[in-house]
Amino acid sequence: MIVPADRATGKKVQLMATCLCDAFFDDVAKATVQVLEYLGCEVEFPEGQTCCGQPAFNAGDWSAARRMVRHAARQFTGSGPVVLPSGSCAAMLFHGASLAFEHEPDFATVSDLAGRTWEVLDFIVSGLGVKTWEGTCAKKIAFHSSCHLRGTGTPAAARQLLGSLRGLELVGHAEPEQCCGFGGTFSVAFPHVSANMGLLKLQNIRAAEPDLLVAADMSCLMHLRGLAEKQGHPLPVRHAIQVLRDALVAERKIHHE
Amino acid sequence: MNTNEHEFAVPHFGQPIDRFVATISGEVYAAVHSASAIKSDKRAQLLAADYADPLKLRALAGQIKQHTLDHLDRYLPQAVASLERNGARVHCAADGEEARRIIGDLLQQRGAKTVVKSKSMATEEIHLNDYLATRGIESVETDLGEFILQIDGDTPSHIVTPVVHKNRRQIAQSFERHGLGAYNDEPETITRRARRFMRDRFLRADAGLTGANFLVAESGRLVLVTNEGNSRFSLSAPRLHIALVGIEKIVPADRDLGVFLNLLVRSATGQQFTAYTEFISGPRADGRPSGAEELHVVLLDNGRTDILGAEYREILRCIRCGACMNICPVYRQASGHAYRAVYPGPVGAVLTPLLAGEHFAQFADLPKACSVCGACGDACPVNIALPDLLLRLRDRAKRAHAALSARGTPPMGGFAAVATHPPLWRAALTASRLANRLPLDWLPVPPLRAWTRRRTLPEFRGGAFRQWFKQRGQQ
Known part of the structure; x- marks a missing residue:
């Protein structure tokens, strides 16, 4: 994974909500705004x-992918950090895009965006320097370290922030490095492989008997x-940023909106 | 390229690997999954226990291999000169057919009737055994796993543990069918019976056939890494030793072996060292009392120089440890035979379409059989960016209009058109809420059906966040 060094940081933040939060998981985008604002950030949402x-x-359609990345680069102008509640979309911008634009004339524009892109938990810890999170969460939590967090600061940041909540117990599970099986269009082009991978992951997670499954990517959690x-047998799932926000609400540090 | 004769046929619909998984037996799945998980865990634990920074070691290994490939025009002639200086005869084979003919001729000229073979993926790649049979030469596999496959008429499903798809009950049944004794599934008994069968072949073999894990350019040493001792028999009993070696096996100097042997064995089987490591410096000679009287080395290209010249060069760093397949969640579900070729798993999904040359499109589905989880890239001991190569091959397949690659993947042009026009995007978000009222499970839209057969969809709440964000801005 290519994670740019010395990424832009600061408290004037642009939020990239991601298409999944735009279409399904609005509360995750909301929690991202609430947490960032609590930390003193000014959050802009480019429409x-x-x-x-x-x-x-x-899916292999790099020409279509480049059109979309170029569009994103036109929306997120400026020099401040771009923050996403998704390790996977962040990895697309700082790793995937660098592959897809290798031989393109506007590679520099894309690397500029890459140099400002952060997954939100990584941003909180490494970008803003927050080391602990106050509050209580009396739950047994299984954390799925999603695949596109490999080589990034997010897994450590998630463990650090979640781990500092009072009463929260992080439980491990077998085969932690194994994928949830989603993989974007992989899940529909390879429905049997994908579902089997997911069921194995579920089985391993359930064996740890968590109250809640937490991740930094709604795509895995959706799957x-x-x-x-x-x-x-429904399994309660939550994005890590929702857990942090809920702790703030419980402590009456912010109001639930 | 010759494809696997025992491969399953490409189905008329669906992704081939997905169809394979839909019908895989519980026994095969259980055997492959548990062996893969155990090997992956042992690899990770041992590397972490033995090295302060295993990532540094693999970065070094990757650099050495990449350097060798980048300068193969220098190292290949050096290796040939060193081998010849040591007394070996060197043959160059442009493709599998030429390699088969060279080996067949060498054996026939010497009147060889029986050859003993130690495990070699290069010989699998060129389907040597079947060819030798057509020339009346019996080739006996002496690696226990390969031997089991040979008596079953089966093919390897893994490059290090070829019979990983069978459990010991199935193996005991094979032995019984093949007249190697009444049913007994104790591993010790199975091994003893195989050994008894093979000993006779070792004694009357006219030649030994091997591959090589490494060929050192500077010293001309061939290095063989095994656990069963069969390669030592293959080398010491017969008068003639033929080694088939892919040109990517070259490393510059003996000192580099310290890096590669340590990484190869830990990555492959989670051992610190295998039971046997052979260093072959040439045929028997004054001052070199062991080894065959005659040593022939066949250097195999078979599509490798084509890969060397293009953007996928780094795949040739591969030292065939199998760590990428052991950790691959798709391989763990599918087993090696799903990949329709000699090399399965992530490395196979890169190598097979590339080695296929002009038949690329026939294997263009393989790079798609991957959720891009990246576990293979993390496990690779020579730091090959396997996920990136798989993604590049998807792009190549798309540009080549390879139909097999496109199967089941929804076209992205329409999505991109909406995603680059914000008013359309916002309209689509609002419209998507209507989907909550539709019986999505029953709609005849293939990707939707593929999703909803095994999973539910979350509630569509398109635009809800935007609305919230706007409203609070106005307050």
């Missing part, structure tokens, strides 16, 4: 934003909760 381009990139619900 023209859509998708990072990863679905097309992984795992979808499989669990279809099985008839």
Whole structure:
């Protein structure tokens, strides 16, 4: 994974909500805003934003992916940090895009965006220097370290922030490095492989008997909760940023909106 | 390229690997999954225990291999000169057919009837055994796993543990069928019976056939890494030793072996060292009392120089440890035979379409059989960016209009058109809420059906966040 060194940081932040939060998981984008504002950030949401381009990139349609990345680069101008509640979309912008634009004349524009892109937990810890999170969360939590967090600061940041909540117990599970099986269009082009991978992941997570499954990517959580619900045994899932926000609400540090 | 004769046929619909998984037996899945998980865990634990920074070691290994490939025009002639200086005869084979003919001729000229073979993926790649049979030469696999496959008429499903798709009950049944004794599934008994069968072949073999894990350019040493001792028998009993070596096996100097042997064995089987490591410096000679009287080295190209010249060069760093397949979640579900070729898993999904040359499109589905999880890239001991290569091959398949690669993937042009026009995007978000009222499970839209057969969809809440964000701005 190519993670740019010395990424832009600061408290004037642009939020890239991601297409999944735009279409399904609005509360995750909301929690991202609430947490960032609590930390003193001014959050801007560029209205023209859509998708990072990863679905097309992984599907092999790099020409379509480049059109989408170029569009994103036009929406997120400026020099401040761009923050996403998704390790996967962030990785698309700082790693995937660098592959897809290797031989393109506007490579510099894309690397400029890459040099400002942050997954939100990584941003909180490494960008803003927050080391602990106050509050209580009396739950057993299984954390799925999603695949596109490999080589980034997010897994450590997530463990650090979640781990500092009072009463929270992080439980490990077997085969932690194994993928949830989602993989974008992979999940529909390879439905059997994908579902089997997900069911194995669920089985390993369930064996740890968590109250809640937490991740830094709604794509994995969408897949795992979808499989669990279809099985008839729903599994409560939450984005890590929601857990942090909920702790602030419980402590009455912010109001629930 | 010759494809696997025992491969399953490409189905008329669906992705081939997905169809394979839909029908895989529980026994095969269980055997492959548990062996893969155990090997991956042992690899990670041992590397972490033995090295302060295993990532540094693999970066070094990757650099050495890359350097060798970048300067193969220098190292290949050096290796040939060193081998000849040591007394070996060197043959160059442009493709599998030429390699088969060279080996067949060498054996026939010497009247060889029986050859003993130690495990070699290069010989699998050129389908040597079948060819030798057509020339009346019996080739006996002496690696226990390969031997089991040979008596079953089966093919390897893994490059290090070729019989990983079978459990010991199935192996005991094979032995019984093949007249090697009444059913007994104790590993010790199975091994003893195989050994008894092979000993006779070792004694009457006219030649030994091997591959090589490394060929050192400076010293001309061939290095063989095994666990069963069969390669030592293959080398010491017969008068003739033929080694088939892919040109990517070259490393510059003996000192580099310290890096590669340590990484190869830990990555492959989670051992610190294998039971046997052979260093072959040439045929028997004054001052070199062991080894065959005659040593022939066949250097195999078979599509490798084509890869060397293009942007996928780094795949040739591969030292065939199998760590990428052991950790691959798709391989763990699918097993090696799903990949329709000699090299399975992530490395196979890169190598097979590339080695296929002009038949690239026939294997263009393989790079798609991957959720881009990146575990293979993390496991690779020579630091090959396997996920990036798989993604590049998807792009190449798309540009080549390879139909097999496109199967089942929704076209992205329409999505990109909406995603580059914000008013359309916002309209689509609002419209998507209507989907909550539709019986999505029943709609005849293939990607939707593929999703909803095994999973539910979350509630569509398109635009809800935008609305919230705007409203609070106005307050």
